Amino acid sequence: MSVVALSGLSQAKLLDWYDANQRPLPWRETDDPWAILLSEILLQQTQVSRGIVFWHRMIEAFPTIQSMATSPVDSVLKAWEGAGYYSRARRLHALSQYVMLPSSEGGYDGLLPQSYESLLSLPGIGPYTAAAVASIAFRQPSACIDGNIRRVMARQQKKLEPTNRQVQSWADQHLVHQRSGDWNQALMELGATVCTPQKPQCQHCPIESSCQGREGPTAYPKAKKTKVKEVTLWTCVEFDSRGNPIVHQRDKDGLFGGLWGPQINEGDVPEAIHEQVFAGVVKHKLSHRSMTVHVFISTKTSTKLALPLSEVATSVLDQKIIEAIKGTDYFSSKSVTE
Numbered sequence: 319m320s321v322v323a324l325s326g327l328s329q330a331k332l333l334d335w336y337d338a339n340q341r342p343l344p345w346r347e348t349d350d351p352w353a354i355l356l357s358e359i360l361l362q363q364t365q366v367s368r369g370i371v372f373w374h375r376m377i378e379a380f381p382t383i384q385s386m387a388t389s390p391v392d393s394v395l396k397a398w399e400g401a402g403y404y405s406r407a408r409r410l411h412a413l414s415q416y417v418m419l420p421s422s423e424g425g426y427d428g429l430l431p432q433s434y435e436s437l438l439s440l441p442g443i444g445p446y447t448a449a450a451v452a453s454i455a456f457r458q459p460s461a462c463i464d465g466n467i468r469r470v471m472a473r474q475q476k477k478l479e480p481t482n483r484q485v486q487s488w489a490d491q492h493l494v495h496q497r498s499g500d501w502n503q504a505l506m507e508l509g510a511t512v513c514t515p516q517k518p519q520c521q522h523c524p525i526e527s528s529c530q531g532r533e534g535p536t537a538y539p540k541a542k543k544t545k546v547k548e549v550t551l552w553t554c555v556e557f558d559s560r561g562n563p564i565v566h567q568r569d570k571d572g573l574f575g576g577l578w579g580p581q582i583n584e585g586d587v588p589e590a591i592h593e594q595v596f597a598g599v600v601k602h603k604l605s606h607r608s609m610t611v612h613v614f615i616s617t618k619t620s621t622k623l624a625l626p627l628s629e630v631a632t633s634v635l636d637q638k639i640i641e642a643i644k645g646t647d648y649f650s651s652k653s654v655t656e
C-alpha cells in the first residue's frame with residue numbers, strides 16, 4: 319500500500335488503528351452491496367445502536383433487492399416502524415423497483431450499479447451514501463464526508479467553519495485508493511469513537527501528531543445552531559365498537575408520510591374539545607421540531623371499523639398517543655383493547 323503524508327497525516331497509522339479497533343458491526347461482516355446500502359441508509363439519521371436492530375429487521379424482511387421491489391410499500395414502512403424519517407423507507411422501496419427494471423427501460427437488471435455517479439442517480443441516494451456504498455461495497459475510489467469526518471478534518475486543520483467543498487477536498491486528497499472503503503470507515507470510526515464532539519481522547523488518537531487543533535479540540539468546528547420549532551398540536555381519538563382507534567394513512571408528502579395514525583391538528587386546543595376525555599400531554603422531538611400534543615379520547619363510538627394497529631405502520635409519536643390513552647381510567651372502564 320502506498321501512503322502519502324499530506325499535512326503530516328499518517329494514513330498507515332489510521333488504517334492500522336482501524337484494523338485493530340473497529341467495532342464489530344454486522345454490515346462489516348458482509349460483502350453484499352444490498353446489505354451495505356441498507357446500513358448506510360439507516361445510519362443517515364439513526365444512531366448505530368438502534369441502526370443494528372433495524373438493519374437486522376430489514377435484512378430479515380427483505381434479504382434481496384428483489385424481495386423489497388416485489389413487496390408493497392406499506393410492508394416496507396411496517397418493517398421500518400420506529401426507525402424514524404420514513405421518507406427513507408419509501409425512497410428505498412422506489413430504489414429497489416428502479417434497480418429491478420431491465421436496462422432497456424433505464425434500470426439495472428436487479429444489480430446495484432457500482433459507480434458513484436450511477437448510485438447518486440438512484441432515489442434517496444445523496445453524495446454521502448453514493449460515496450460510502452461505492453467505496454465499501456465496490457471498492458471504488460470515492461471519498462465520503464459526513465459529520466464525523468468534518469469534525470476530524472476541522473480539528474486536524476484547525477478550521478472553525480470548513481465548507482463542504484474544503485472538507486471534500488481534504489477527504490479526496492487523503493483517500494487511500496487501494497482501501498477506499500476501509501479508509502472512509504476509519505475516518506468515520508475515529509470521529510465516532512475517539513475524536514468525539516465533547517470529549518475527544520487525543521491521547522489515544524493514531525493521528526495526534528498531525529493534528530493542529532489538539533490543544534483545544536472542542537473549539538473545532540464551531541458548533542452550528544439548530545433552530546428547533548416549538549409546535550402545539552391536539553388530537554381527539556375515536557374508537558370503533560371493537561375498541562380499535564380510528565387511524566388514517568397520512569399523505570405521503572407530509573410529516574410521517576405513508577404512516578397511519580389518528581388525525582393530529584396543529585394549533586391551540588379548541589374549547590369544545592374539553593367536553594371529550596382528556597388523556598394527557600405527549601411530547602415528541604424531531605431534529606427541527608419539538609411537539610407538544612394534547613390528547614383527548616372521543617366519547618362517541620365510530621360506526622366505522624378501524625384497521626388494528628398491528629396491521630399498519632405507525633410512528634413513535636402515534637404509539638405514544640395510544641399509550642397515553644391506554645393509561646386513562648376511561649380507557650380501562652371501556653375495556654378498549656388497542
Ligand code: SF4
Nearest residue numbers: 513520523526529535
Ligand atoms: S488529536 Fe484529538 S482532536 Fe486531533 S484528530 Fe485526534 S482526537 Fe481529534
